[in-house]
Amino acid sequence: DQQVKQNSPSLSVQEGRISILNCDYTNSMFDYFLWYKKYPAEGPTFLISISSIKDKNEDGRFTVFLNKSAKHLSLHIVPSQPGDSAVYFCAAIESGTYKYIFGTGTRLKVLA
Amino acid sequence: KAGVTQTPRYLIKTRGQQVTLSCSPISGHRSVSWYQQTPGQGLQFLFEYFSETQRNKGNFPGRFSGRQFSNSRSEMNVSTLELGDSALYLCASSLELRPTEKLFFGSGTQLSVL
Numbered sequence: 001d002q003q004v005k006q007n008s009p010s011l012s013v014q015e016g017r018i019s020i021l022n023c024d025y026t027n028s029m030f031d032y033f034l035w036y037k038k039y040p041a042e043g044p045t046f047l048i049s050i051s052s053i054k055d056k057n058e059d060g061r062f063t064v065f066l067n068k069s070a071k072h073l074s075l076h077i078v079p080s081q082p083g084d085s086a087v088y089f090c091a092a093i094e095s096g097t098y099k100y101i102f103g104t105g106t107r108l109k110v111l112a
Numbered sequence: 113k114a115g116v117t118q119t120p121r122y123l124i125k126t127r128g129q130q131v132t133l134s135c136s137p138i139s140g141h142r143s144v145s146w147y148q149q150t151p152g153q154g155l156q157f158l159f160e161y162f163s164e165t166q167r168n169k170g171n172f173p174g175r176f177s178g179r180q181f182s183n184s185r186s187e188m189n190v191s192t193l194e195l196g197d198s199a200l201y202l203c204a205s206s207l208e209l210r211p212t213e214k215l216f217f218g219s220g221t222q223l224s225v226l
Contacts, residue, residue: 004154006154009152034214036215036217041219042219043116043202043204043216043217043218043219043220044155044202044215044217045217046214046215046216049214089154089155091155097168098167098168099157099160099168100145100157100215101157102147102154102155102156102157103154104152104153104154105154105155
């Protein structure tokens, strides 16, 4: 039972264009969401987060959008750079238990 | 400040054996959690420890166990290894587990079961 789903296993984008990574969740008890980036042979690193009381959070080239009614969040990267090529995981934190649930990941390739 | 350290980096075992993986969190971090990464499955939560107590557990069989020591270092043990246990095992630490607290991951231990 995958409570956090990233339905696109991979995505290719031209350098300078927008990358949009999507994530859907099923558990209404999730109240905090995060995105992590993972390079090969390294552990994931935190990228950006959003509380369930907000619908948007921005940090430089990265913006996360949350649509609670649709149980959907997305990560926008503008402009995309070759160094952004990595696997991106969305994660949700369950209220009360503080249990982190990760998605299956999306491999982003930014083409120069 | 040193990051999260996991040892060993690579491990090859055969079916039926057992294995112990080690994780040293960032100094001062009291929460340590473990994840299994396999292709197509993402990061599956194994368990989380805080001040030597297991606070959360994922949906893994009892062959997977862990513990945390008084210095916050943690070990994970897998007994009676199966081929399907081949995966990257990641450890993460945080100061304490609050909803807004981000995780700091180690580079992982790549376990291959033959």
